[in-house]
Amino acid sequence: MDEIYQNMQLFTEGLQSFLGSGAIVVEKAVLSRIATDFELEVQPESLDAAVKLIQAPKRKRRCV
Known part of the structure; x- marks a missing residue:
């Protein structure tokens, strides 16, 4: 997931x-465009879930 997040950030x-400093890039639109480019059928709920995962803060991993 970290790699996906980094790629989306880049x-x-x-x-x-x-586009310029005033541009606002929406992750959902980017993911939708990627799905279209790869001819994937993606439900809107799946895009929403993917955006939440991308935007979620990184969780600290514990070693047990």
Whole structure:
């Protein structure tokens, strides 16, 4: 999940720098576009869940 988050961050930052500092990039729109590009059928609920996972703060992992 960390790799997905980092890739989304890089992609989002790249879009913002390309579009200008005032641009707002919405993760759901980015994920929707990726799904369209790869010809995937994705339900809106799945996009919402994916955005929540991407935006969730990283949890600390404990070693037992």
